Amino acid sequence: MAFTALITPVIRQLTLATNIFTPVRDRDVHDHPIPRLGGVAMMFGFVGAMVMASRMPFLDDIFLSSQGWTVVWAAVAICFLGMIDDVWDLDWYTKLAGQILIAGAMSWQGIQMISFPVFGVTIGSSRLSAFVTILLVVAAINAVNFVDGLDGLAAGMLAIGSLAFFAYCYFLTRVMQSVSYASLASLLCIALVGICAGFLLHNFNPATIFMGDSGAMLLGLVVASAAVIVSGQIDPVRLNATRQVSVLLPLFLPFAVIFIPLLDMTMAVIRRVSKGKSPFHPDQLHLHHRLLRLGHSHKRSVLVMYLWSAVVAFSMASLVILNWGQMLVFAVPLVILALIITAGVPRYRRRKQTAGRGK
Numbered sequence: 001m002a003f004t005a006l007i008t009p010v011i012r013q014l015t016l017a018t019n020i021f022t023p024v025r026d027r028d029v030h031d032h033p034i035p036r037l038g039g040v041a042m043m044f045g046f047v048g049a050m051v052m053a054s055r056m057p058f059l060d061d062i063f064l065s066s067q068g069w070t071v072v073w074a075a076v077a078i079c080f081l082g083m084i085d086d087v088w089d090l091d092w093y094t095k096l097a098g099q100i101l102i103a104g105a106m107s108w109q110g111i112q113m114i115s116f117p118v119f120g121v122t123i124g125s126s127r128l129s130a131f132v133t134i135l136l137v138v139a140a141i142n143a144v145n146f147v148d149g150l151d152g153l154a155a156g157m158l159a160i161g162s163l164a165f166f167a168y169c170y171f172l173t174r175v176m177q178s179v180s181y182a183s184l185a186s187l188l189c190i191a192l193v194g195i196c197a198g199f200l201l202h203n204f205n206p207a208t209i210f211m212g213d214s215g216a217m218l219l220g221l222v223v224a225s226a227a228v229i230v231s232g233q234i235d236p237v238r239l240n241a242t243r244q245v246s247v248l249l250p251l252f253l254p255f256a257v258i259f260i261p262l263l264d265m266t267m268a269v270i271r272r273v274s275k276g277k278s279p280f281h282p283d284q285l286h287l288h289h290r291l292l293r294l295g296h297s298h299k300r301s302v303l304v305m306y307l308w309s310a311v312v313a314f315s316m317a318s319l320v321i322l323n324w325g326q327m328l329v330f331a332v333p334l335v336i337l338a339l340i341i342t343a344g345v346p347r348y349r350r351r352k353q354t355a356g357r358g359k
Contacts, residue, residue: 004045004198011041012202012209020087034207036086038199039215043079045195046222047072053187062184067110071188071225074106078141078221082214096138099217103137104130106225113228133228139265140227141220143258146265147287148216151205153302157260157309158219159196164313165189165223169230171320185230192222205299223258259312260287260305294343307338 012035015021021033050072054063062068081098084090090098107130148154166189173181199215202208211219264287291301315331 001045001194001198003048004041004195005201006198007044008038008041008199008202008209011037015209034210036210036212037083037214038203038209038211039079039082039086039213039218041209042195042199042211042215043076043218045198046075046191046218049191049194050187053191059182059187062182062187065110067229068184068187070106070109070111071184071222074102074111074225075218075222077102077105079214079218082212082217086212086214095213099138099141100134102221103134103141106137106221107133111225111228113231136228137221137224139262140224140258141217143262143265144220144223145213145216146268147260147305148211150298150302150305151207152200152203153305154216154219155196155200155203155211156302156306158223158258159193159200160306160309161258161313162189162192162196162223162226164310164317165226166193167314168317168320169226172230183230185226188222188226188229192219192226205302220258260309263287291342304338304342307341311335311338 015035015037020037021035050068053059054068078099081095081102085095111133112129113133113136144154144158147157166186169183169186169189170181173183173186196219199211203211267287287305291304292298296304311331311334315327315334318327318331
């Protein structure tokens with residue numbers, strides 16, 4: 001958080017000096033050009049956190065393997081790809097090819113979904129394992145990129161989801177009676193929380209800088225890496241039958257963390273393809289656009305998205321210590337509250353304004 005918060009103003013000044021702005025487009029909600037490349041500051045924050053962690057005795061064991069550094073160089077590479085796109089606006093297929101190449105190289109270096117932790121099922125071949133890993137990483141990268149449409153939206157949602165994922169990873173080590181509570185997946189998640197929180201100091205409405213594709217793709221890659229890593233660290237034999245849901249969670253929790261971005265991306269792809277357009281063709285029908293049209297202000301739309309992210313992510317993460325019944329006891333009222341806030345508050349405000357004009 002400290003690295004990112006301190007470096008972001010420096011990156012902003014460099015962006016201003018080089019005239020790298022996010023132009024005002026028809027589908028955007030900001031009314032003047034905003035500096036971007038905030039993702040570069042987030043990248044420095046992430047690398048700084050990992051370097052500092054490697055010097056801490058408690059986390060020594062994490063860096064005995066090369067996985068931690070593999071995620072670091074992959075994060076730098078994906079940030080560089082996003083930076084090129086932010087500056088020169090790459091074609092979507094060039095950007096997708098770069099994402100696949102980086103995810104494939106990361107898989108080749110050992111960040112790979114080798115097994116599904118359900119009854120010890122192992123993926124049958126190294127090629128299939130690499131394919132599943134690349135698919136998961138690329139999907140996460142683009143899901144986060146799709147939802148980055150309002151000030152502070154992507155950073156806040158990923159901070160909330162990563163915090164839930166961190167809690168899951170930490171409590172899972174306790175459930176499995178691990179020798180050490182330190183794990184690479186936990187470290188990646190809490191580092192994500194830090195860089196998102198540090199960036200939000202400059203990115204929450206009104207934003208002084210945007211993360212751009214460099215930041216959105218960085219966040220997606222790191223959270224997907226954490227999901228792949230934690231799935232390979234679970235021994236189903238150690239978990240009794242009542243904890244089987246904990247075994248299943250590594251497959252579902254990463255999608256819960258990015259559930260709202262993933263839902264937004266899926267709806268957008270279906271919507272655009274059904275109209276004969278490219279899946280990457282821009283429009284004004286994203287979830288945050290719909291919230292604005294419902295009557296929410298810019299800040300309230302972001303906070304509503306935060307609320308839904310927290311409800312989904314923390315409900316799923318709680319299953320590591322709760323059963324389904326216990327989870328639903330507190331999750332259902334939260335869902336009802338979120339629905340009331342999402343749809344009911346704008347209607348109430350409109351009625352109040354109409355009544356006020358009538359008087």
